[in-house]
Amino acid sequence: MAATGRDAPAQSATADREIVISRVISAPRELVFEAFTEVRHLSRWWGPEGFTTTTRAFEFRVGGAWDFVMHGPDGTDYQEWITWTEIAPPQRIALLHGESHDDPNAFESVLTFAPDGAATRIEMRTVFPTKELRDEAVEKYHAIEGGRQTLGNLAAYVAEIVQKGVED
Template identity: 40%
Template sequence: MSVFRHSRDIPARPESVFSAIQDPERLARWWGPDGFTNTFQTFEFWPGGAWLFTMHGPDGTDYPNQSEFLDIVPPSRVRIKHVNLPHFELSLSLGPSATGTLVSWVGVFENQDFAENMRSFLETANEQNLDRLVREVSAGASHGG
């Protein structure tokens, strides 16, 4: 098992950050590393709900993703289990901070060899994902969202 931890302070209330996670249109805009886009087929945002989507790489490669929402506690936590390979659980925790919201991102990969071989990519991708979340929350704030 391999664990990846990232965090980011976002200058917005936890409710505003959570909104960018629970709204499938907004989530599709920021989910994934730079250059990737998403097409959601199923987005059942409740515990036990399915999340099926295709992540489109900048080189045109499609990456099918099948996940299950394990736990949702508005506006403070979302836990996701990635069902297809690579198997992992992702926990997003949102807590108030002095400047807005501290987002903690913890991914736990089942296959340690895969995770360690992909560590550099995954760490960069996770940071880019958080960068994209910050931009989405900022854009939502400027549009009243």
């Protein structure tokens, strides 16, 4: 008997435009959420390995923006702009990310923070306007590996905070 639509595995209508990256971080979700939402934390861990970040403006509220430059290890500067479209502490953040506030190729990301025992499972689901833009991000900018490294940097940064708390 053939599978019907209801019995077939569900596939997102945006699957060919998505990148989904997740990681379990050994810290309470309130702390992981805070590290993702306060500029004093973000500037310490944001970006793939070898990158640093300079913030020009930061306002964490729906409609607010984070205007920043990512500095690559090869000296290349990447102009970046994030505007927050949904904030539901401590479980969810939605945002629009591009090179500027009017970037026609900006992509949407939804981050979820779920308790996983004493740890937190963070999932970053990014949807690009087109399959071609998603493929370019993966091939030219190594978006999947860069996303994994970014969440790895977050995990290491939060582990430092937890360790300092234990030492105090």
